[in-house]
Each structure stands twice: as C-alpha cells, then as structure tokens.
Amino acid sequence: MKDLTTSYLGLELKNPIIAGSCGLTGTLEGIVSMEQHGAGAVVIKSIFxxxxxxxxxxxxxxxxxxxxxxxxxxxxxxxxxxxxxxxxLADFLQLIQDAKKAVSIPIIASINCISDEDWTHFTRRMEEAGADALELNIFLNPADFKNQEFDRAYFRIIEKVLKTVKIPVAVKISKYFTRLGLSIKALSETGVSGLVMFNRFYSPDIDIEKMELAAPQMFSSSDEMHETLRWIAIMSERVTCNLAASTGIHTGEDVIKMLLAGATAIQLVSTLYKNGPDMIKKILTELDKWMSDQGFNTVEQFRGKISRKYGADPAAFERMQFMKHFSEIR
Ligand SMILES: Cc1cc2nc3c(=O)[nH]c(=O)nc-3n(C[C@H](O)[C@H](O)[C@H](O)COP(=O)(O)O)c2cc1C
Structure with missing residues (x-):
C-alpha cells in the first residue's frame, strides 16, 4: 500500500476517505463498521x-x-x-464518548443548524465528550424568501462557535451564495479549519401523468460531482483552510479526480448506501493502484495538480473552452 496519510483539519488521517454524516454514522455499530472497512475518519450523523x-x-x-x-x-x-x-444532547454526547473508546480514527461531531441561537453552547459539551473536530452543516435554504441575510448568517454562526470551542471546526456549505468564489474565500478566512463543499439539496422531479411532485432522489449519482470538482479546482489554491469534497463521489476514479482538483479529504455517503461500506476498501485499492501506475508514493505528490492549471484564471479558461467547443458545433 502507498502512503495515503492525509492531514485534514490538523488531524492525522490514515487516508483521505471520510464516511460523511448520515444514518450509517448515527450508531456505534455503524461507526465501528466504517473504521473496519477502512475509513480515515467519520462524521457522526448530525444533531438537528x-x-x-x-x-x-x-x-x-x-x-x-x-x-x-x-x-x-x-x-x-x-x-x-x-x-x-x-x-x-445526552444521547449524542454518549455516542461521541462510545465512539472514541471503540475506534481509533478521528470522530467529527456534526450539527445541522440554521441560526446562531441557543444551540451554540452545545458545541463545548461535544468537545468535552471527546470529539476531535466539529462539522457545522449550516443549512440555510436559498428558497427561503423571508431570510434577508442569508450569507451573513454563516459568518455570525461561525464567529459564535469559534469563540466556544478549541477543537477544529469545519463548515459544510451550500453552493447557493451570491458570488460563490468570493464567499468561499471569505469563509475560509474566518478561522475555520475546513470547508465541506457542498451540501446536497432536495432534488425535485415532476410526474407528468399525475402532475405531482415525484419522489426525490435520496441518493446522488456520479453525474452530480462536477460542480464540486469545478469549485474545488477553482478554490483550492485560493483558500486558507482545507477543502473536503462532498456530493456525487462514488468511485475510486471520482476520488482521484477530487484529489487532483485539490481536495484534502473526500466525504462519501450515497455510494456507501448503494454499494455497502465495502466500497471504501475498493476505492482505496483503486487509488493505490492508480498511484503505483502513475509513480506517486504519497497523496501530496499529486494533490491539487489540476487546480494549479485550471484554477489560475478559471474565468478565462472557461471562456476559452466555451468558445472552442461551442463555436465548432453546427
Ligand atoms: C440518508 C441520508 C442521511 C443524511 N444525513 C445527514 C446528516 O445528518 N447531516 C448532514 O450534514 N448530512 C446528511 N446527509 C447528507 C450527506 O452527508 C451528503 O452531504 C450528501 O448525501 C451528498 O453526498 P453523497 O453524494 O456522497 O451522498 C444525509 C444523506 C443521506 C442520503
């Protein structure tokens, strides 16, 4: 096996694969299973x-x-x-404590929040329970027409939490910001240790026979990873914190692409539901083989290789690609 070790949020991970926050990480058995199948860290299912x-x-x-x-x-x-x-809170804290005793990989506690109200003091208890880091899933809905200060709320929540805990804090963000690039840069400069890009929103469809909303797709597919890939590549050289890739990452190939784009860690959820936690081992084997074939011994040797090309001037790059491809189509 190649050296897959990665430093994420200042934590030493044996590899960059993180089991993302979901039902599979909401029980002790689930967390133990993720470690047994090779995950480098686990984000516990959020407390909402x-x-x-x-x-x-x-x-x-x-x-x-x-x-x-x-x-x-x-x-x-x-x-x-x-x-x-x-x-x-007691149940959530107990899970952190039990997980810390049962596994040796880092345990990241997660809170799904929408305001900076009186939940922020919970974070200190999570730190005391042994959480190695905290992931704030700031789930502000861009379809909320009443919320006038969407972007500012992120900064207020972060400021309050950073004053409360000493453990590293990551923020899972949506891609629905005005001026996304500048917002990601500004968020990275707040003192957070990482940004998780991106949250996946309800994906609606319409049944045209019944003329009703159809059941949404609970799980993502690989097709959904391209926005994440694009923004990781654009931002990884511009931010002052780690970037974890999330949404639509299903295979070893997807993981390699995210690392080439500059992600520090990769969060998996849907692929673990669809293919089982064995998928983590498969992905790690694929990554290891690809690194051997390409002559890389460590992840750092190739992480961000593409972002340096693509991210240097993404607007000019994309304009050029657009002109090149679309002008040739008759
Ligand atoms: C069944 C299920 C439960 C989830 N629960 C949470 C949660 O508690 N907290 C959270 O931040 N994200 C939660 N998510 C979102 C995932 O962490 C992840 O952001 C999303 O599924 C996109 O990643 P994927 O394409 O790998 O599935 C959940 C997703 C699924 C499918």
Whole structure:
C-alpha cells in the first residue's frame, strides 16, 4: 500500500476517505463498521437544531394540556425545555464518548443548524465528550424568501462557535451564495479549519401523468460531482483552510479526480448506501493502484495538480473552452 496519510483539519488521517454524516454514522455499530472497512475518519450523523426545537414545542404543548404541570408556571416550562434539550444532547454526547473508546480514527461531531441561537453552547459539551473536530452543516435554504441575510448568517454562526470551542471546526456549505468564489474565500478566512463543499439539496422531479411532485432522489449519482470538482479546482489554491469534497463521489476514479482538483479529504455517503461500506476498501485499492501506475508514493505528490492549471484564471479558461467547443458545433 502507498502512503495515503492525509492531514485534514490538523488531524492525522490514515487516508483521505471520510464516511460523511448520515444514518450509517448515527450508531456505534455503524461507526465501528466504517473504521473496519477502512475509513480515515467519520462524521457522526448530525444533531438537528429543528429536531430539538420541535420536540421542545411538542412537550411544551402536552405540558400545557396538563394543569398539574402547567398552571401558568413559566419556571416549570423552562425546566421542561432545558430537560428535553439535555436528554437529546445526552444521547449524542454518549455516542461521541462510545465512539472514541471503540475506534481509533478521528470522530467529527456534526450539527445541522440554521441560526446562531441557543444551540451554540452545545458545541463545548461535544468537545468535552471527546470529539476531535466539529462539522457545522449550516443549512440555510436559498428558497427561503423571508431570510434577508442569508450569507451573513454563516459568518455570525461561525464567529459564535469559534469563540466556544478549541477543537477544529469545519463548515459544510451550500453552493447557493451570491458570488460563490468570493464567499468561499471569505469563509475560509474566518478561522475555520475546513470547508465541506457542498451540501446536497432536495432534488425535485415532476410526474407528468399525475402532475405531482415525484419522489426525490435520496441518493446522488456520479453525474452530480462536477460542480464540486469545478469549485474545488477553482478554490483550492485560493483558500486558507482545507477543502473536503462532498456530493456525487462514488468511485475510486471520482476520488482521484477530487484529489487532483485539490481536495484534502473526500466525504462519501450515497455510494456507501448503494454499494455497502465495502466500497471504501475498493476505492482505496483503486487509488493505490492508480498511484503505483502513475509513480506517486504519497497523496501530496499529486494533490491539487489540476487546480494549479485550471484554477489560475478559471474565468478565462472557461471562456476559452466555451468558445472552442461551442463555436465548432453546427
Ligand atoms: C440518508 C441520508 C442521511 C443524511 N444525513 C445527514 C446528516 O445528518 N447531516 C448532514 O450534514 N448530512 C446528511 N446527509 C447528507 C450527506 O452527508 C451528503 O452531504 C450528501 O448525501 C451528498 O453526498 P453523497 O453524494 O456522497 O451522498 C444525509 C444523506 C443521506 C442520503
């Protein structure tokens, strides 16, 4: 085996493959299985801000129906509110602690958040539970017409969390920013250790017979990796933090492309659901063979090779390609 070691968020990974946040990483068995199949690190299934708030609201509603509990006492409700939050957090923290005992690969805790409200203090507890790093999935929906300060919210959340924890923080971002390149650069300069590019949104379709929305594709395909590839190649030489590639990465070939584009680590999810966790070993074997064939001994020897060509002046490069290819088509 070639030397596949990678430094991501300042953590030593035995290889650049990370099992991304999903149901498969939401249990101890799942996390252990990812390590056994060769993953370099695991991002635990996110704790969701909405999930916590919904449960708080439901219990509050039940409590209000019970005059013994409610009887207009706001202190009681405060207690219930706090207690529920503690419960949900306790399960999540326990999983971090158990995972840290059971595996030796880095454990990255994940929070899916939409505001900088009172969840940010949870992050310190995750650090205390032993998480090696934190991934914030800042899931602001570009279809939210009420949210006037979409981009600024990212910076506010990051600022608050960075003040709370000392462990490295990565932010999983959407590609729906105004002036995406400049936004990625600015986010990389906030003090975060990494950016995960990109979140995958609900992918709608329409059933034209029933004239209804069709079931969305739960899992990605390799076709979806090109936007990630493009932006990793454009940004990897311009940012001051690591970039992890995510979305549509299914095969060894896809992984090699992302590394050539300049990704430091690669997150896999859909391929693990579709092909099972054995896929991690297959991908690592393919990567190892390709490195042998190309005469590379370490990942660093080829990481970013393409971004230096393509990313130097992407606008000019793309304009030239556009002119070259489309003007030839009659
Ligand atoms: C079943 C399922 C559950 C997921 N749960 C989470 C989650 O809890 N937190 C998160 O940040 N992303 C979650 N994701 C998104 C993935 O981490 C990933 O960003 C997305 O699937 C794109 O990567 P892929 O093309 O490799 O699947 C989930 C995806 C799937 C399919």
């Amino acid at each position: 801000e909405e999930e916590i708030l919904l449960e708080v609201k439901e219990r509050m509603r039940d409590a209000k129906k019970n005059p013994m509990i409610y009887s207009g006492l706001s202190e009681t409700l405060d207690y219930i509110d706090l207690h529920i939050r503690e419960d949900r």
